[in-house]
Amino acid sequence: MPGPLDGYRVVDVTQMLSGPMATMILGDQGADVIKVEPPKSGDLTRAFSKSGISGMFAMINRSKRSVAINLKTAAGVKLIKQLVSQADVFVQNFRPGTVERMGIDEEALRAIKPDLIYVSISGFGESGPYIKKRVYDPVIQALSGLTDVQRDRDTGKPHMMRLVIPDKVTSLTAAQAITAALLSRERTGKGQHVRLAM
Secondary structure (H helix, E strand, O other), X not given: OOXXXXXXXXXXXXXXXXXXXXXXXXXXXXXXXXEEEOOOOOOXXXXXXXXXXXXXXXXXXXXXXXXXXXXXXXXXXXXXXXXXXXXXXXXXXXXXXXXXXXXOOHHHHHOOOOOOEEEEXXXXXXXXXXXXXXXXXXXXXXXXXXXXXXXXXXXXXXXXXXXXXXXXXXXHHHHHHHHHHHHHHHHXXXXXXXXXXX
């Protein structure tokens, strides 16, 4: 039986966990998710296994089709734009400013697909002193105070939650926001820019 998102197409150029897990949820619900990976290396989570397909990669990239495209070339950008012309959703989790340099920012893609749901997932948002910093789960846990909340009561030593909570919460929020944006588009005919910071 088709899922509730059957007939919707998602172009996913994200890596690691927050973006891929969000699009995994959409794929599980029936969306046609096209995972775009860089040639040779692929998604960074592939490297968690010598075979090239780690358990994490397999889990968060299920329910997707995959293609290797070099986004650092004009030919690669042209291919992305061709995919977007037939898509409903575009999801990226590059640091702010990167998509503009590549030519796949919201304005560039909306010129091709005016009602596109454009999704930006970043570590620290799109302004402020940390926007150019690489972001990983331990960094977010430390800066948000999560490690302090989990600290050892006797020693005061901070502790991480080993469940990659910030990435997963961002994933769930992104999937819900994308679905809401698609529903809004059904009612208004207009796309949105969904912005999330871990």
